[in-house]
Amino acid sequence: MLLDRDLRFAGMNQAYLDVTQRTREELIGVHVMDVFGAAEDGPDEGASQRLEGSFRRVLETGESDHLALLHYPIRTIGDHGEAVFDDRYWSCTHTPIKNEKGEVTHILQHTSDVSELVRARPTQDGPRSALDEMLGGGVFRRAMEVEADNQRLETERRQLSDVLLNAPGFVAVLSGPDHVIQFCNEACYRLVNHRDILGSSVQDALPELGKQGHLDFLNDVYETGEPVMGRQRAFTLQHSPDGPADVRYIDFAYQPIRDENAQVIGVFVQGHDVTDVVLAAERQKLMIDELNHRVKNTLATVQSIAMQTARTHEDPRSFAEAFEARLMALSHTHDLLTKSHWEGADLRSVLEHETKAHGIGRLTLNGPLIGLSPARALSLGMVFHELATNAAKYGALAHGDGRVTVDWCVVNHQSPQLKIVWTEVAGAPVREPERRGFGTRLIERNVRHDLRGTVEMSYTGHGLRAEFTLPLETEA
Known part of the structure; x- marks a missing residue:
């Protein structure tokens, strides 16, 4: 039927x-x-x-x-x-x-x-003829045993197939010298972007691998019978004829498949896509290198602050107060950058962080949103700290009715420049200091060397006026 x-x-x-x-x-x-x-x-x-x-x-x-x-x-x-x-x-x-x-x-x-x-099977005991043995169940018994063995092997084959199909790593079985793909699990299909590769040779199904030398590894396994293994090897896979190539990093093992005569008849392929692991390691190394760079820069800044502060403060107590204040200014900007994962900060936020201790109501901030890189934010943070400290000690913020206005804008659009003007207006007359202190030297050094800009500082009867001109940063 x-x-x-x-x-x-x-x-x-x-x-x-x-x-x-x-x-x-x-x-x-x-x-x-x-x-x-x-x-x-x-x-x-x-x-x-x-x-x-x-x-x-x-x-x-x-x-x-x-x-x-x-x-x-x-x-x-x-x-x-x-x-x-x-x-x-x-x-x-x-x-x-x-x-x-x-x-x-x-x-x-x-x-x-x-x-x-x-x-018709006989039931009597004793010797049996060939016909008796056949009719007596010997042939049937052996046939049943063979069938039971076949069913057991089929069950084992199904179990093995299920294990390979659902394995977390990719698995493929290649047959013959042309490496025809006879079996491919789901992880393997994901790796090749679900291309229809079953029944095709590796050369036809994945031609880009031949250009990268990976086909030579399979040939070596088939010809020598020796396995080939690799760790974090780059595979460039062309997921679509016109689309961009995708680089994947793979741990793999190519092992020979032999017949009953020990002759190599195919290659068993297994492995794992470890691209995420490789990229994470690269990111970690980049972060460590960046951390080392930042630590060295920070230590150099702290060393410079300590040396310059010591030159202008003979009294240990006044040195400690000034040094601690400058370190706190550096720390404030670090905190601001940490919130943005060190991707940068905007100019207004840096100003607010460095001047909020003197009362936000006494400072007026006017200007557009300007993004600053981490290095520029740190340099300007130190500059604004020195200006605010100087104003609190000797300038407009030393008097109850004094005020500070900070204006900034972008000028010269053909070659964009960031212009910042710090203006102090005090209720009482302010005298220009007789000597240039560390704060003034730090401001000039940061602006000219770190920020590649210019600064002009002058004293009016009401306090300091400082005008900064800096090249405007771009995304590039």
Whole structure:
């Protein structure tokens, strides 16, 4: 008889109809297990599962499947028209019928009724002839053992296939000297962007690998029988004909597959995509290098502050106060940059951080949003700290009604410049200091050397006026 892919009857010969006592109209289009499934006084659940399992294996593998001996009673019509089950033994062969694409479309079942042979088995003890041995069950017993072994191997094969299909790393089986891809799990498909590679050679399926020398590794394994392994090797994969190539870093192992004569017949490929690990290590190294650079710069700044402060403060107490204040200014800007993950800060935020201790209401900040790099934010933070400290000691902020205005804008758009004007307006006259202190020298040094700009400082009767002109930073 013939079944379709849904295990529904598609055809049968007269012998099948005779032995089952059915008509063709009763069977065509009906599911086989609905007619010949497990039933009371009929086939038990185990026999029914064996029969249906054999059909399923043919559909899944595309290969013939055999049941050497199947105890399977069938329902017939009794002498008085009642339904009865006739105890039968069968030997079954299930053969796939395929279309031009090699797809299974039907299953041909050929059965031999071996009930009489089974029932003819002699029961007496003692020596047996060859015929007695055959009829006595030796042949049947061995056939059943072979079938049991085949079923066990098929179960193990399915389990291994499931493990490989669901493995977290990629797995592929390549056959022959051309490395035809016979098996590829889901992780492998993800790696190659789900390209249709099954049944193709590696050269045809992934031509970009040949240009990178990876095909030579497979050839070496096939020719020498020696495995090849690699760690964090770069694979450039072309996910689409016109799209950009994608570089992936991969740990892999290519191992030979041998036949019963120890001849290499293929290559087993396994590995893991470790791109995320490699990129994380690169980012970590970059962060460590950047941290080292920042620490060195910070230590150099602290050393310069300590030396310059010591030159202008002979008294240890006044030195400690000035040195601590300048370190705190540096720390404030560091805190501001940390909040942005050291991607930079805007000019207004730096000004607010360095002057808020003197009362926000006494400072007026006017200007557009200007982004600063970490290095420029640190330099301007120190400059604004010195200006605010000087104003609090000697200038406008030393008097209760004094005020400070900070204006900034972008000038000269052909060669953009950032212009910052610090203006103090005190309620009482302010005298220009008789000597240049460390604060003044620090401001001039930071502006000219670190910021590559210019500064002009002058004293009016109300306090200091400082005008800064700096090249405007760009994203580049």
